[in-house]
Amino acid sequence: MDLFTTNGEIHSSEEKPLAERIRPTSIDEIIGQEHLVGHNGAIRKIIQSGVLSSIILWGPPGTGKTTLAKLIASETKADFHQMSAVTSGVSDLKKVIEKAKYNRRTLDRRTVLFIDEIHRFNKAQQDVLLKSVEEGTLVLIGATTENPSFEVISPLLSRCQIYQLNSLTQDELEKIVNKATSKDEQLKKLNVILSDKAERFLVNFSSGDARILLNALEVSAETFNPDENGYRKITPEHIEKILTSKVPLYDKKGDYHYDMISAFIKSIRGSDPDAALYWMMRMIEGGEDPKFIARRMIILASEDIGNADPYAITLATSAFTAVTYIGMPEAQIILSQAVTYLASAPKSNASYTAMINAKKDVKESSNEPVPLHLRNPVTRLMKKWGYGKDYKYPHQFEKHFIPDNYLPAKLKDKIYYYPTEQGREKPIKERLQSLWKKRIK
Numbered sequence: 001m002d003l004f005t006t007n008g009e010i011h012s013s014e015e016k017p018l019a020e021r022i023r024p025t026s027i028d029e030i031i032g033q034e035h036l037v038g039h040n041g042a043i044r045k046i047i048q049s050g051v052l053s054s055i056i057l058w059g060p061p062g063t064g065k066t067t068l069a070k071l072i073a074s075e076t077k078a079d080f081h082q083m084s085a086v087t088s089g090v091s092d093l094k095k096v097i098e099k100a101k102y103n104r105r106t107l108d109r110r111t112v113l114f115i116d117e118i119h120r121f122n123k124a125q126q127d128v129l130l131k132s133v134e135e136g137t138l139v140l141i142g143a144t145t146e147n148p149s150f151e152v153i154s155p156l157l158s159r160c161q162i163y164q165l166n167s168l169t170q171d172e173l174e175k176i177v178n179k180a181t182s183k184d185e186q187l188k189k190l191n192v193i194l195s196d197k198a199e200r201f202l203v204n205f206s207s208g209d210a211r212i213l214l215n216a217l218e219v220s221a222e223t224f225n226p227d228e229n230g231y232r233k234i235t236p237e238h239i240e241k242i243l244t245s246k247v248p249l250y251d252k253k254g255d256y257h258y259d260m261i262s263a264f265i266k267s268i269r270g271s272d273p274d275a276a277l278y279w280m281m282r283m284i285e286g287g288e289d290p291k292f293i294a295r296r297m298i299i300l301a302s303e304d305i306g307n308a309d310p311y312a313i314t315l316a317t318s319a320f321t322a323v324t325y326i327g328m329p330e331a332q333i334i335l336s337q338a339v340t341y342l343a344s345a346p347k348s349n350a351s352y353t354a355m356i357n358a359k360k361d362v363k364e365s366s367n368e369p370v371p372l373h374l375r376n377p378v379t380r381l382m383k384k385w386g387y388g389k390d391y392k393y394p395h396q397f398e399k400h401f402i403p404d405n406y407l408p409a410k411l412k413d414k415i416y417y418y419p420t421e422q423g424r425e426k427p428i429k430e431r432l433q434s435l436w437k438k439r440i441k
Contacts, residue, residue, distance in 0.1 A: 018214045019210070021186070030067065030071075031176055035166075052076055052112070053161060055141055058162055061145055062210045073112040079110065081096050081113050085115055088115075090124065096113050100132065112139045114141045119152065123153055142160065170203055173213055177194065177202060177217065200236075264276060268297070269347065277336060277339055294335060301317075302352070303352045305345050306348045306352065306425070307419065310424060322334045348423070350417060354417035357416045361414065365411065371405065372386045374388075374391065375387040
């Protein structure tokens with residue numbers, strides 16, 4: 001086999017894995033991604049029009065990126081080449097580019113280069129593709145599980161249309177299981193019978209990834225001993241025994257990392273301790289650094305709870321210290337306590353909003369001078385100039401307070417901090433209102 005052999009040509013159907021054996025051969029056979037392959041889907045329109053342009057398919061593993069790339073090439077009669085960014089280099093790219101030039105010049109045939117995990121190509125490797133993509137020498141189809149905005153260089157990204165794929169739904173995965181058990185000749189020869197419970201277990205195990213689903217089904221079928229009638233009645237217990245542990249769908253450096261920490265923070269902010277615990281455990285089971293989770297809780301305690309419960313930031317900081325000392329697996333117990341407390345605490349972002357508004361004024365206003373009465377007259381000359389004149393010392397007055405102007409003259413009526421009536425912030429609001437009559441909110 002040389003570099004230009006179409007993927008899978010040298011294998012007989014018996015040697016191919018189940019996922020390859022039942023791969024769709026037409027766009028109408030695709031299950032899922034209706035927004036791309038449905039009646040008005042963008043990929044369907046590309047195939048129907050025959051007008052090819054470079055694209056990037058962005059989505060979770062096992063959602064059909066390779067299948068779409070192969071179908072685009074086959075349906076448009078293009079010469080198809082596939083490579084993985086993990087195992088291929090610049091020399092491999094140059095060989096395909098040369099073949100593409102030959103196809104275009106001699107055969108008047110288009111060339112599709114499919115690069116799996118294109119995000120793993122470095123800048124130099126991506127640069128090699130630029131000229132050929134721009135000139136139309138080849139059509140690039142890149143597949144990535146990472147956000148291409150961060151992982152693909154801007155010049156290449158600007159020459160590609162990006163299409164996002166979604167994780168497969170439970171219904172879609174069930175259809176794929178049914179297709180495999182009813183259509184695949186090798187599974188039919190094994191007399192596989194999948195109970196409803198076993199099917200649900202497989203669907204749950206796969207986390208929206210059709211490849212994981214089909215691989216798990218195939219391994220379970222091949223390792224299950226038939227009964228006296230020759231049937232393999234697969235059970236959830238057998239699947240669980242063969243596939244010892246479910247690998248959570250989580251990438252510490254990818255979008256799932258940011259998506260899950262976002263869901264985690266929003267759950268705490270929304271006062272839902274159950275959802276917060278779920279997302280926390282998803283991250284922990286996926287190998288996330290528990291100190292990262294603890295650090296984010298410190299920020300949240302100040303930003304989203306603030307003075308509604310001033311103890312929250314103390315608890316979060318203590319949790320970070322304890323997690324650092326203790327380590328895993330016991331650290332998750334500490335995190336659980338902190339998460340449930342923060343999620344259940346009253347919420348206020350008043351201090352955070354006050355900071356944002358004050359920062360805005362600092363940036364947009366000129367450098368306002370400090371009022372003379374607030375300046376410290378550390379020398380005789382400064383005192384002569386009026387530094388500290390008419391300053392009122394609050395502790396000399398009733399309630400240790402006297403109204404005064406502590407802001408620059410142009411900002412004297414500004415109010416940044418509006419306490420809420422949540423938790424411990426309510427008495428803070430009442431006190432400030434009683435002292436400063438201008439605080440009417």
